[in-house]
Amino acid sequence: MYANSSIPESAQQGVHEHLAQRVAKHASSEFRKPYLDYNKAAFEASLAGWDGKAPLILDAGCGVGHSTIQLAREFPDHWVIGVDQSEDRLSRKKPYPDALMPKNMVFVRADLVDYWRLMADAGIKLARHYILYPNPWPKVGHLARRWHAHPVFPFVPRLGGRLECRSNWNIYVEEFAVALGLLIGREVKWESFEAPSPLTPFERKYRDSGQTLYRCVVELDSQPNLEHNPS
């Protein structure tokens, strides 16, 4: 039955007690896992159609890609990349006729653990970066599977731009904000929000089930903590 999805159930009632320690460890150690060839090829493929000048948008974990298409329509002068590890989701039929599909976007199948690092290592900067409804991994023992507690997370803010994470689990978004704040050295806010026009199928399902949606949005390129030096 549609619109009966539930909020993740967890014994965890607040930010995980080991989160800060985990983030600090990842920030201070090098993540050296070798890149897999298929991720390198996907990275190249995702930039093959880019003119090298258009601002970039990354839809990380785009699922069936509806958000990627909507973003490409909303930002026609940007190059929009939808990345997901699931070929099955990426290849599902889109709710647009082929003739109306935006030309300023591409879908690639890749593991974000490699893809994010390849982007950062190439010195690529994003204009906008979306992590929409990532798998919540709500069990206490699954902290390390949440993106913000994964060793790859320090690479995410290095990509710059406007970063947005959305979830129907408030604790995920609060942890995301805490972890990001630790990495960038300033407070990161999070909030509940309304989604009158849902960007993704998960967002639509949660909204139609009457759930509260949460998001964390941060402008990574602004540096409000820099002291003004009048000289």
Ligand SMILES: C[S@@+](CC[C@H](N)C(=O)[O-])C[C@H]1O[C@@H](n2cnc3c(N)ncnc32)[C@H](O)[C@@H]1O
């Ligand atoms: C809950 S779904 C959300 C999909 C979409 N953003 C939405 O809101 O409809 C999470 C997505 O993240 C993708 N994902 C999980 N781990 C990934 C990884 N390591 N690399 C790439 N995609 C991943 C999954 O395949 C899945 O499509």
